[in-house]
């Protein structure tokens with residue numbers, strides 16, 4: 419196992435990088451102008467958080483890589499983001515459902531990280547938490563509004579939930595990295611966050627008149643990097659293209 | 670400009686003596702530098718012309734997200750990506766202020782949107798050009814936002830209060846955009862050979878379309894005279910274009926790039942640069958929907974609107990259910 423701290427920081431930074439990229443794909447094409455602004459704002463926050471996490475990852479690694487080197491010069495197998503965030507945008511409902519599920523986990527996890535024994539980590543968590551709480555509020559309102567909207571919007575939101583639910587479990591599945599960090603008091607044990615998540619998400623889904631899928635089957639392989647989806651490679655092909663095509667250039 | 674070819678309804682500009690007392694008081698207020706506010710009386714022509722102008726400006730901000738959005742997912746560093754995202758977010762915000770300003774004149778945002786989507790209302794010709802390399806993000810900020818500022822700074826003094834106030838907020842952000850664009854150009858122009866090539870190519874492609882942003886010469890135009898009397902328009906198109914060229918040429922020299930105009934020359938006598946006119950035939954083609962990306966831009970806006978219908982309907986239905994439940998509970 420490589421350094422658990424480095425792994426953890428890549429997981430955090432890759433989640434926000436990949437999700438920030440996905441959200442930014444909406445640019446200029448949202449259902450209403452206010453959503454264009456809100457989505458751009460969310461993406462912007464996530465990219466800002468990415469810079470903090472990945473710069474720290476590079477520092478911890480000590481091989482002279484900064485956030486840009488990690489974001490733009492690693493290949494798929496080095497990415498440590500959750501499966502959930504690399505899922506394609508789908509329709510607006512799917513995008514907001516993904517956001518809601520991720521934010522619900524992200525908020526709990528960051529809350530735990532504000533107590534991290536590592537001051538660098540708690541500082542980033544503190545800053546991110548404010549932004550993420552706001553994202554979650556917005557995503558919650560949208561999930562409720564569309565779930566409890568028209569027949570069509572309800573059906574689309576239920577379909578989005580069904581589609582994305584198999585990616586929820588991975589957020590709470592701990593591994594050796596998580597165990598090592600929990601022992602040091604660096605990061606919370608993700609498994610312990612599940613009941614809080616179920617409670618909060620359950621309330622929102624009830625208000626949204628949406629039904630939680632029966633099966634808790636969970637895909638895995640994203641945060642360990644062992645088996646990402648096919649989607650991630652295409653995203654990186656786009657995101658990293660300039661850096662790869664002109665490796666000598668500075669931008 | 671973001672609002673090009675704005676026709677007013679006036680035939681010739683009336684003198685104060687030809688006006689009835691109400692219109693005369695209105696014009697005298699404008700002449701004295703006063704502001705017209707939404708509840709004040711105004712000539713129908715003034716109102717209609719402003720709706721066209723503010724609406725076209727708002728649409729330009731909205732469609733203007735697309736050529737830059739084209740590069741957000743390919744931005745070469747996290748910082749560049751963040752700056753570009755923030756810029757595009759600003760442009761959407763500009764659209765929002767401007768639609769709000771237009772709404773004070775008695776049209777709805779939805780009406781204006783429908784007219785954009787059907788092609789009845791225009792947006793600036795510049796956004797019908799493609800962004801082909803990363804240097805285009807520099808050129809757009811430097812030249813396009815630069816040209817927009819040239820026009821919008823004087824509009825901070827325009828006679829219609831809500832429009833003038835929107836311009837004050839917008840201009841602050843636009844000058845950021847221009848600086849950030851120039852910063853990209855500097856990086857590119859002093860970079861590798863490939864980057865320098867991209868920078869020069871971007872200037873070659875965006876130079877004349879940027880000059881077209883000011884619209885064709887309107888020195889002898891009746892519309893222009895009326896709009897200037899109303900202080901909806903503050904300068905002639907040629908004045909602004911000259912100012913833009915005079916400001917931009919030294920910047921291009923500083924970057925070590927060549928403005929693609931063999932006739933460009935400093936004219937000592939005039940104290941201005943002499944320069945070639947853009948191809949006005951191309952301009953009218955673009956305005957008539959035959960720009961290189963005209964179809965894509967309008968299709969993208971239409972698709973966003975159509976795909977979003979269920980979302981707007983859903984949120985509306987939810988708001989109504991909530992209201993009904995609240996009423997029932999009271």
Ligand SMILES: [Fe+2]
Nearest residue numbers: 730759760763
């Ligand atoms: Fe703008």
Ligand SMILES: [Fe+2]
Nearest residue numbers: 733760814817
């Ligand atoms: Fe602009």
Ligand SMILES: [Fe+2]
Nearest residue numbers: 760814843846
């Ligand atoms: Fe701008």
